[in-house]
Amino acid sequence: MTRFMDVHHDMKGITAEQLREAHQADLAIEKDEGVHFEKAWADPESGTVYCLSEAPSAEAVLRIHERTGNKADEIHPVPLTV
Amino acid sequence: MTRFMDVHHDMKGITAEQLREAHQADLAIEKDEGVHFEKAWADPESGTVYCLSEAPSAEAVLRIHERTGNKADEIHPVPLTV
Numbered sequence: 192m193t194r195f196m197d198v199h200h201d202m203k204g205i206t207a208e209q210l211r212e213a214h215q216a217d218l219a220i221e222k223d224e225g226v227h228f229e230k231a232w233a234d235p236e237s238g239t240v241y242c243l244s245e246a247p248s249a250e251a252v253l254r255i256h257e258r259t260g261n262k263a264d265e266i267h268p269v270p271l272t273v
Numbered sequence: 274m275t276r277f278m279d280v281h282h283d284m285k286g287i288t289a290e291q292l293r294e295a296h297q298a299d300l301a302i303e304k305d306e307g308v309h310f311e312k313a314w315a316d317p318e319s320g321t322v323y324c325l326s327e328a329p330s331a332e333a334v335l336r337i338h339e340r341t342g343n344k345a346d347e348i349h350p351v352p353l354t355v
Contacts, residue, residue, distance in 0.1 A: 232325070
C-alpha cells in the first residue's frame with residue numbers, strides 16, 4: 192500500500208456539505224479497489240481539493256474518484272511524511 | 274487562524290532525512306509569525322511536497338518557508354476539511 196495525494200482543480204464554490212458528501216461517496220465504494228480515503232481539504236475560492244489516501248496504485252484511487260463523479264486532475268504517491 | 278496547504282514543485286530526489294530537516298527548520302522559527310506547520314508529504318520522484326499549516330495568513334506561511342530556504346510555489350487556504 193502506498194499513500195497518495197490527489198488534487199482536484201475545478202471545485203469552485205464547494206461547500207462543507209458537498210465535500211462531506213463526496214467523501215462519503217468515495218468511502219462507500221473504496222473497498223472495491225482496496226483504497227482508503229483518509230482526509231480531504233478544500234479551498235472553495237480557487238476550487239482546489241486535496242485528498243489523501245492509501246491505495247495499491249494511483250489508478251485504483253482514480254477509478255474510485257471517477258465512479259463517484261469526482262475525477263482528480265493530478266495524483267502523486269507521497270511515500271515520505273513528516 | 275486559517276488552515277493552509279502549500280505546495281513545492283522543485284524537490285526532486287528529496288530524502289526522508291531532508292524532509293525531516295526542512296520541517297524541523299520551519300518548526301524552529303514558525304512562532305515568529307504565529308504559524309504552525311502540522312504535516313508534510315513528499316513525492317521524491319516528481320519533486321512535489323505538500324505542507325499543511327495553521328497560520329494567521331498565507332504570507333506568514335510563505336515568509337517562514339522563505340527564511341528556511343524552502344520557497345513554496347503555491348499556497349491555498351483550506352477552510353474545509355473532512
